[in-house]
Amino acid sequence: MTARSLARPRRVTIHPLIVRLCHWINAVAMIVMILSGWAIHNADPIAPFVFPNAITLGGGLIGGLQWHFAAMWVLFVNGILYLVYGFVSGRFARKLRPISLRDAVVDGIAALRRRLGHADLSVYNGVQRLLYAGVIALGVLVVASGLSIWKPVQFGWLTWLFGDFDVARIVHFAAMSGIVLFLLVHVAMSLLVPRSLLAMIRGA
């Protein structure tokens, strides 16, 4: 290391490289899973509507399934890596706790009154802590329910935990819906506070 680089004031890394990589790989895989999942859903809708073909991936059931069962490996391996890192490094414990509905409501109201500061992006406010922990839980749920409808015999115990095949399908759809709602809020917030988007790209 040269003297010059030592002299330069050290920028605090908010998101280490592994978190940023996991985040963007997950973003792509999750969007592929959601859009191809909509194509699969339309073959036998459980919601009282179908998704417009223009916003589905795969052009129908066959292509939808191919995308879904390809991207699932990316989502799964990347998700495991992220969870192991989050727990082992202590990042989850440091950044996501305490998780409290009260904090979320208080900080949420403050945000709506434009009284919530974003000066220190390395500390998550109550809304962020609840939403980020919540979407991680939804991610685990969407994968578990997905596995239980992909392999209801080999992972029969998992399907049994959800009740049965039909229930697991509904859980899978509901978890997806939750993730999509999160995504809408998350993208809107990152555009309102562009520095947070930059931090997830550059790290600081």
Added chain:
Amino acid sequence: MNDETRYILSDAARGLDVPTRRLFLRNALGLGTLAMLSGCDVVDGLSAERVLGAMSDFNDRAQAWLFNPNTLAREYPARMITRPFPFNSFYTPNSPDLAPRIDPREFLLNVTGLVERKDDWTLRQLYALPRFTQITRHVCIEGWSAIGKWTGVRFSDFLARVGADRHAKYVTFRCDDNYTTSIDMATALHPQTQLCFWMNDAVLPRQHGFPMKLRVPTKLGFKNPKHIGEIAIGNDYTGGYWETYGYNWFSGL
């Protein structure tokens, strides 16, 4: 297709890489140019299709690895049987009126390939085989599922009777409505895999596959062929009707 043509086709197909094999098989089924021009391709661009095809082949191997020959599909009480049981066909329109009419007195089941006894079977002979009953869930690739009661001979027992090579890779089913599919030997030998002649305590109805269907509760519905006319044991990949369009071949549950 006679044996010689089939041999030439399978030999040629083996020499090609997988996506080409799929296109080749699509041509072999006589759907070729029309299907490719009419946008039946999964995505625009051959490269995406190639990647997805490779992933589907990887998924075949992953599922074969996940498959436990001793894990049984859940059985249900009789009160949970789905009535009426849904009808679904590979032909369009999706109408039971188009199901083949098969004369039970004329019917013969052909057994071909790597078997010691290639004798044809009459329905009377098949009905005399030892039988068992299962109430299991049929899961369609479209997402719906239905519970039915199926009675027939354990397929592994049938394979033993005809002296099938249990080390062969594939069992192929050619059906009297021109449907075709194939399964791996491990699944063929699974204790719940059944050559089914009766459904819900009655002779298997015409729309559900009279005179017989293969009931595989460890695979998706399209791997449960109806109106079976020929069972072939072999080591060459034979694919199937829907597999040619891109449904995953193993499709295990």
